Amino acid sequence: MKQLFQKTPLWFLLIWIVGFMMIVFNMIQSNSGNINLIALLMISVANAIRVWKTERSLAIAFLVVAALSLAYILIYFYRYV
Template structure:
């Protein structure tokens, strides 16, 4: 488990993502889920980059794929 101090910007992004996911409970839309989880994965990759580079690359790839799928479904 990662026991590093969590930066303030990551807390802010996590709160925004949590708000998006709660909003998704009332207006079900998978695009909101994809965007929220893509943002959280990219933010987590940036936060972990120095110490856990392999995990950060994995989170970055997953986040970018989620964001690409979001834009694909958004503009279809």
């Protein structure tokens, strides 16, 4: 466990904590899936930045997931705003 925290950057852990809190809050308080998509977008971009040098194909996959999440969020806001 100690080794895991030494290898993982602090900014990455903070983004994961914020994303997890957003997902848990959405499960308890609200019915909107957009909060989950925003959390998924944040976590995917953070993962892509973290693994860009070592595993570039995985980073590209995370960026594709982030782009799809962003596209869905924009479509939702365009439709209901």
